[in-house]
Amino acid sequence: MHISGVRTxxxxxxxxxxxxxxxxxxxxxxxxxTINFTLPRLAPGDPLNYILGDEANSLNAEQRQQIxxxxxxxxxxxxxxxxxxLGTLTFDLGDSIRFGRPVSEILVERLPWTVLMIGxxxxxxxxxxxxxxxxxxxxxxxxxxxxxxxxxxxxxxxxSFWIGMLLIAVFAVNLGWFPSFGAVPFTGTEGGLxxxxxxxxxxxxxxxxITLATIxxxxxLTRASMLNTLGEDYVxxxxxxxxxxxxxxxxxxxxNALLPVYTNVTLSLGAxxxxxxxxxxxxxYPGVGRLLYESVLARDYPLLQGVFLLITIGVIAAxxxxxxxxxLLDPRARSxxxxxxx
Amino acid sequence: MNTPIAxxxxxTGFAILVFMLLLAILGPFIVPYDPNExxxxxxxxxxxxxxxxxxxxxxxxxxxxxxxxxxSLLVGVVSALIATLFGVIAGLVAGYFGGWAExxxxxxxxxxxxLPFLPLMIVVAVFLGPGLITQILVIALVIxxxxxxxxxxxxxxxxxxxxxEAAEAIGxxxxxxxxxxxxxxxxxxxxxxxxxxANTGILMETSLSFLGLGDPTVKSWGMxxxxxxxxxAFLTDAWLWWLxxxxxxxxxxxxxxxxxxxxLEERVRPRLRTSWRFGASERSANKVRPLKREPQEQDPExxxxxxxxxxLSVEYVTANGAxxxxxxxxxxVRRGEVxxxxxxxxxxxxxxxxxxxxxxxxPGRLTGGRMLFAGNDLASLDAAELKRLRNxxxxxIPQAAMNALNxxxxxxxxLVEAILAHQKIRRSEARIRANHLLQLVGIxxxxxxxxxxELSGGMRQRVVIAIALANNPxxxxxxxxxxxxxxxxxxxxxxxxxxxxxxxELAMIFISHDLSVVLSVADRIAIMLxxxxxxxxxxxxxVFHPNHPYSQRLQAALPRLKSKHTIPFS
Numbered sequence: 001m002h003i004s005g006v007r008t009x010x011x012x013x014x015x016x017x018x019x020x021x022x023x024x025x026x027x028x029x030x031x032x033x034t035i036n037f038t039l040p041r042l043a044p045g046d047p048l049n050y051i052l053g054d055e056a057n058s059l060n061a062e063q064r065q066q067i068x069x070x071x072x073x074x075x076x077x078x079x080x081x082x083x084x085x086l087g088t089l090t091f092d093l094g095d096s097i098r099f100g101r102p103v104s105e106i107l108v109e110r111l112p113w114t115v116l117m118i119g120x121x122x123x124x125x126x127x128x129x130x131x132x133x134x135x136x137x138x139x140x141x142x143x144x145x146x147x148x149x150x151x152x153x154x155x156x157x158x159x160s161f162w163i164g165m166l167l168i169a170v171f172a173v174n175l176g177w178f179p180s181f182g183a184v185p186f187t188g189t190e191g192g193l194x195x196x197x198x199x200x201x202x203x204x205x206x207x208x209x210i211t212l213a214t215i216x217x218x219x220x221l222t223r224a225s226m227l228n229t230l231g232e233d234y235v236x237x238x239x240x241x242x243x244x245x246x247x248x249x250x251x252x253x254x255x256n257a258l259l260p261v262y263t264n265v266t267l268s269l270g271a272x273x274x275x276x277x278x279x280x281x282x283x284x285y286p287g288v289g290r291l292l293y294e295s296v297l298a299r300d301y302p303l304l305q306g307v308f309l310l311i312t313i314g315v316i317a318a319x320x321x322x323x324x325x326x327x328l329l330d331p332r333a334r335s336x337x338x339x340x341x342x
Numbered sequence: 343m344n345t346p347i348a349x350x351x352x353x354t355g356f357a358i359l360v361f362m363l364l365l366a367i368l369g370p371f372i373v374p375y376d377p378n379e380x381x382x383x384x385x386x387x388x389x390x391x392x393x394x395x396x397x398x399x400x401x402x403x404x405x406x407x408x409x410x411x412x413x414s415l416l417v418g419v420v421s422a423l424i425a426t427l428f429g430v431i432a433g434l435v436a437g438y439f440g441g442w443a444e445x446x447x448x449x450x451x452x453x454x455x456x457l458p459f460l461p462l463m464i465v466v467a468v469f470l471g472p473g474l475i476t477q478i479l480v481i482a483l484v485i486x487x488x489x490x491x492x493x494x495x496x497x498x499x500x501x502x503x504x505x506x507e508a509a510e511a512i513g514x515x516x517x518x519x520x521x522x523x524x525x526x527x528x529x530x531x532x533x534x535x536x537x538x539x540a541n542t543g544i545l546m547e548t549s550l551s552f553l554g555l556g557d558p559t560v561k562s563w564g565m566x567x568x569x570x571x572x573x574x575a576f577l578t579d580a581w582l583w584w585l586x587x588x589x590x591x592x593x594x595x596x597x598x599x600x601x602x603x604x605x606l607e608e609r610v611r612p613r614l615r616t617s618w619r620f621g622a623s624e625r626s627a628n629k630v631r632p633l634k635r636e637p638q639e640q641d642p643e644x645x646x647x648x649x650x651x652x653x654l655s656v657e658y659v660t661a662n663g664a665x666x667x668x669x670x671x672x673x674x675v676r677r678g679e680v681x682x683x684x685x686x687x688x689x690x691x692x693x694x695x696x697x698x699x700x701x702x703x704x705p706g707r708l709t710g711g712r713m714l715f716a717g718n719d720l721a722s723l724d725a726a727e728l729k730r731l732r733n734x735x736x737x738x739i740p741q742a743a744m745n746a747l748n749x750x751x752x753x754x755x756x757l758v759e760a761i762l763a764h765q766k767i768r769r770s771e772a773r774i775r776a777n778h779l780l781q782l783v784g785i786x787x788x789x790x791x792x793x794x795x796e797l798s799g800g801m802r803q804r805v806v807i808a809i810a811l812a813n814n815p816x817x818x819x820x821x822x823x824x825x826x827x828x829x830x831x832x833x834x835x836x837x838x839x840x841x842x843x844x845x846x847e848l849a850m851i852f853i854s855h856d857l858s859v860v861l862s863v864a865d866r867i868a869i870m871l872x873x874x875x876x877x878x879x880x881x882x883x884x885v886f887h888p889n890h891p892y893s894q895r896l897q898a899a900l901p902r903l904k905s906k907h908t909i910p911f912s
Contacts, residue, residue, distance in 0.1 A: 027449070028456045035462070039469040141704075146347075153604075157541075157596035159548045162567060162589040169581040180576075233745040240699055240740065241760040241809065242732035245725065251759075252748055274460030278549055282571060292461060293553055296468055308465045311458045319456065331793040332749055 021323055025316045032312040036305040037084050041077070093309070094302035098294070103306035106291065111310070114280070114287030117203060118272055121210035126265045128211070129218025133261075134254045136219070137226030149223070152216040160213030161278035167205050168282065178204045181284050206283045213275055214268065221264050225257040232256070259330050266322035273311050352605025358598035362591070366411040373405040377561060385580045395583040398573050406561055407587050413562035415595065417474060418544030421481035425543070426536045428486040433493025434528070437501070438520055447490065454487035460549060467555045474557045481546045489535050493528060500527040534606040541599035548592050563588040646717065647674035648849050649698075649736075649817055654711035656690070656697050659704075667693040669873035670711065675817065678847045680840075682864030682881070684857050684896070690873040691853045692741055695821045698851075699738050700728055715817070734764040737810035739820040743803045747794035753780070753805045754790035760812040779808040783838060800831035804838065811842065817849045824859060836863060857896050861886065869893040 048064060059067070068074045075083075087093070093103035132152075136145040172180030179202050184195075229235060230253050238252040276289035284290065288307055295303040327333040374393075375381050378401065386396040393404040432451070436444040463480040470476040500506060506523050514522075550556060551564025552571070566588040570581070656668040668690045675681045685691050696702050698713060700720060713720040715736065723731060732738075740746045747756060757776035758769065765772070777787040783804040794802055803823065810818055823839065824832040840863050843850050854860050860867060867886050869877040877890040888894040 024449075024452055024456070028453050031453050032457060035465065039465065042469075153600055154593065154597060157545075157593045157600055159545060159552070159564075159567075159589065159592055161549070161552055161571075162585070162592070165567070165571060165576070165581070165585050166589070169576045169585060173576045173581070233740055233742055234748040236701055237738075237740055237746040237806070237809070238748070238759075239701055240732055240738040242729050242734055242763045242813075243759065244729060244763075247759075247763075255750055256748065271459070274458050277460055277464070278552055281553065292464060296464060296553060296555065299468065301468075304465060304468060308458075308461045311461045315456060315458050330750060332795050 021319075025319065028316060029312065032309055033085060033088060036309060037081055040301060088309070093306040096295075096300055096303040096306075098298040098300040098303065103303050106303065107288065107306055107310050110286060110288045110291050113285060114273070114276055114289060117206050117280070117285060117287060118210065118269075118276055120203070121207045121214070122265065122269070122272065124207065125211040125214040126218055126261075129215045130222045130254070130258065130261060132215075133219040133222025134226050134249065134257065137223045137230060137257075138249055138253075140227060140230075148219070152219045155212060156216035156220070158213070159278070160209060160275045161282045163212050164206065164209040164279050164282040167209055171205060178202070180205055182286065202285075206279055206285055209279050209282075210272065210275055213279070214272060217268065218261065218265065222257060222261050225260050226253055229253045229257045259326075262329055263322055263326065266318050266325075269315060269318035273314060348605045348608045351601045355598040355601025355603075355605065358594050359602065362411060362415060362595050362598065365408055366415050369408045369412055373402075373408050375402040375405045377401055377406040377409045385578055387579070388583050394587055395580065397569070397580070397584055403566075403583060403587065406566060407563070407591065410561045410563045410566055410588065411591065413474070413557075413560050414544060414547055414564065414592065417477050417481065417547040417562065418595070419540050421478045421547075422485070422536055422539035422543045424478065424482035425486040425539050426489060426532060428482065429489025429535070429539075430493055430528075430532055432486065432490035434497055434520065434524070436490065437494040437497025438516070438524060444494070448494070451487045451491050454484070455491075459484045460546075463546065463550060464553065464555065467550060472555045472557060474560065477547055477550055477556065480550070481543050484546065485539050485542050489539060492535060493531065496528050496531050497524055500524050503527075530609075534603050537599050537603040537606060541596050541603065544592065544596050544599070563592045647676045648716060649851075650674040650712075650714040651698075652712045652714070654694065654697060654713060655709045656693050656702065656706055657709045658706050664709075666709075667706065667873055668697065671870075671873070671875050672711075673868050673875060673878065675849050675851060677816065677849050679866065680843060680850045680852055680864045682860035682867040683851060683853045683870055683875075684855065684860050684867060685870030686855055689870040691855075691870055692821055694870075695738065695741075695819050695851070695853060698819060699732060699736065701738075730764070733760055733810070733815065734813045735815055736817045736819065737813070737815040739806055739810045739818060739823045741821040742826065743806040743823065744799055744826060746806050747802055749794055752791050752793055753797070757805070757809055757812060760809050764813045776808075776812075779812055780805070782811070782842070783808045798831075799827055800835065803827060803831075803835055807835075807839065807842070811846070814846070815848070817851070818843075819851045819853070821853045822855070823852075824854070824856075832859075839863065858900055869896065 048059075048067060065074075091104045093107075095101065096103050096106055099106055132148055136148045139145045168180040171177050179198075182202060184199060184202070232253075234256075235248060235253050238248045243251075273289065276287060277292050278289070279285070280287045280289035281293045288310060292304065292307045292311075294300070295307060380399055381402055382392060382396045384396060384398050386392050388395045392402050394407060395403055397403055397406075432447050436447040463484055466480045466483070467476050470479070501524070506519060509519050509523055547556075547562060548564035548567070551562050552568045554568055554572075556562055556565045556568070567585065570584045570588075576585075651674065652672050654668055654671045655666060657664040657666050671690075671694060673681065683691055683694075693702070693706060696706070697708060698720065700723070702708060708721055715731075720731070747753065751759075754773060754776050757779060758772045761767070761772040761775055762769065767775075773790075777790055780787055780790055785801060785804055785808070789797065789801070794805075797805065807823070810820075820839065824835050827835060836859065839850075839852075842848070843863075852860060852863055861881055864881050866878065866880045868875045869888070869890065869892065871890075871892050877888055877893040879886045879888065886897070888897050
């Protein structure tokens with residue numbers, strides 16, 4: 001009566017799916033580049049204003065012609081587009097009007113600060129959102145679930161920067177517990193324990209703000225996903241096996257409920273970077289988001305476009321990360337092992 | 343047809359929204375001062391003349407706040423309207439016409455959803471120049487995409503419904519179908535989509551204005567916060583009356599749309615309904631009296647049955663009153679005996695199995711009767727006692743065993759877990775035991791590390807049986823263990839089950855809708871109809887003696903190979 005293991009190798013769509021994914025990402029980068037290329041040329045006024053800023057107004061006609069030629073603006077649109085793509089590939093994003101330095105250089109300086117701020121926030125928000133969401137689903141319909149749900153929906157309705165402003169008003173100004181401005185102390189030298197403590201203290205409020213602003217979506221998604229998996233047969237089976245409530249909840253229900261949440265967390269990086277724009281602005285935090293705000297205020301177009309491109313690439317990197325790591329969590333997504341035989 | 347909590351939330355949302363809209367409409371008539379006029383010294387605290395105090399240049403904040411309602415709500419709602427319009431058109435076109443239109447539109451949606459939305463809005467807004475129209479356009483540009491995707495999938499679902507296919511079959515034109523059949527089906531979904539878009543729209547207006555991309559000539563709540571931030575409102579106590587009110591107004595407006603959206607969505611998708619019971623403990627109704635001792639080992643010679651169910655009743659509490667799924671059911675199972683329970687779907691068989699395992703989930707609850715297992719009432723066991731009982735003494739082979747295995751763990755792990763829950767042995771020993779069990783049900787140990795999706799339906803069923811037997815239970819409840827399998831596999835599984843039952847001297851409750859299957863395995867049979875056991879009888883070599891008219895009809899419906907009236911060969 002032995003049935004030998006018949007490993008049926010089902011058709012694997014993974015290579016096709018991979019191709020679609022990659023082409024999707026290339027397409028997104030192309031769209032972002034095209035937006036960057038077209039907007040200054042479609043917008044009203046002389047494109048020189050968008051490249052040189054107010055300086056362009058002081059030029060006479062002859063100087064303008066010369067700069068046009070130097071920048072290749074007198075060539076055909078297609079040639080310009082080609083030049084632009086080539087420049088981007090070699091990390092030549094033009095010069096910032098405000099800082100008078102290459103855009104790529106400024107981006108490299110600012111990026112680590114944003115990563116330093118967003119990284120802990122993602123982890124905190126995901127952990128708290130998942131644990132609370134799982135508990136709320138487990139105690140669904142009870143008073144604890146109802147109050148958590150209400151609280152999270154209200155938190156979701158608050159603008160993130162407003163949460164930041166309130167935290168500053170209370171914890172920085174009134175209580176004086178944490179500094180609310182910048183990322184590094186004004187005085188003192190870099191390095192050393194004291195320096196790192198100061199940097200960490202300046203991270204507390206922005207990280208808290210982003211955590212509070214994003215925890216709601218993680219909570220709501222985990223709760224909904226848990227409610228789905230709690231109704232699954234394998235959860236009942238786990239209970240019928242005589243496992244403890246905690247094992248049923250965490251090892252069976254939550255383990256499966258996490259799959260969509262994980263995807264959401266990695267994909268929400270894009271939204272997070274967007275949130276960072278306003279939050280970094282409130283805290284005058286020298287990251288990429290604040291840089292976007294500065295470039296808007298100064299109408300520093302090359303810088304603005306550079307930041308947009310960088311954030312787009314960051315979002316795509318998050319997508320790739322999600323694609324690559326998801327199969328680690330879900331054996332069904334591992335290629336070459338799918339089969340449906342009964 | 344909403345649940346009370348949704349109605350309550352929906353009403354709250356509606357009330358807040360009406361209040362905000364009234365503020366927006368009546369604003370100019372009720373403000374005490376012109377919000378742009380410098381009417382008082384800077385940073386006046388709230389007083390009767392200046393309800394919310396004044397800002398750094400001496401403008402009345404209360405007037406500003408009320409006048410801002412207009413712009414904030416207008417931008418949010420108008421951009422949501424535009425986005426809804428585009429989203430609906432794109433979704434309908436993509437979902438209905440398919441082909442290249444769908445490919446292009448959905449590609450566009452994917453690109454849009456991948457691009458970081460706030461930076462995108464900022465870049466476009468900077469080049470278009472700040473202003474209300476710009477704000478509305480960029481917000482609409484960003485939020486139409488998810489709506490298009492959602493509507494497309496709804497259209498695809500609606501298209502597969504019978505009546506649309508029927509209309510197509512009788513040659514109805516595309517536009518006719520779109521107008522008469524698809525739009526009415528999709529419209530109820532558009533409203534919650536719009537509400538959610540308005541919610542996002544208001545938040546985005548706030549962010550854009552806060553970054554200085556609002557119209558400088560008018561005020562909105564986001565603009566107020568922009569000014570407050572750029573002029574460092576925190577440094578004085580003014581933040582209390584300068585920061586809090588606009589933020590609260592934004593939060594309330596967004597919240598009102600969220601709550602409305604929740605209520606509307608629940609109306610459209612009944613599956614989202616949660617039953618809310620405050621304060622009531624789930625299991626309290628089940629508790630008869632706490633019993634601190636282990637279910638005692640029973641003398642095999644004793645005439646007492648292993649399981650004795652007396653007057654068991656289970657009800658499901660619904661909005662329209664309680665429905666009695668199991669109605670005063672009594673039966674007993676002796677050691678080593680197979681009791682077959684036959685009934686059509688909805689007769690309460692599965693609910694009864696769940697009650698025996700104490701796996702009833704609200705809204706189902708035990709309302710009466712006793713279930714004596716080895717002399718102890720199952721309903722009176724506490725959590726720890728239940729944990730020791732399940733799988734160890736009574737094991738369940740659940741209905742739809744195909745889905746009873748957790749997709750993310752190997753079958754070995756799921757077996758080991760069951761073993762370690764009850765036996766104090768090392769993990770390595772448990773693995774060896776797991777492989778033995780797999781062999782027992784006819785699976786070679788080299789498949790032990792397979793995931794459920796790598797196994798066939800029959801093999802998954804065998805694994806579930808192995809899990810049920812992992813701790814040598816004295817009673818196995820098999821709930822439709824062969825349903826969903828093809829006939830040959832069904833026969834194999836039945837053979838396996840009967841073989842194991844007699845070898846391990848298991849008592850078994852075999853539940854099925856299939857009388858012929860039950861007759862082939864059961865020593866005794868009980869017929870269930872509408873929650874009641876209407877007939878019980880012993881089975882002798884595949885034949886039983888029905889008393890109730892229902893079971894007589896059941897038996898008469900059995901296909902027979904040997905008929906009483908044999909047709910003589912000519």
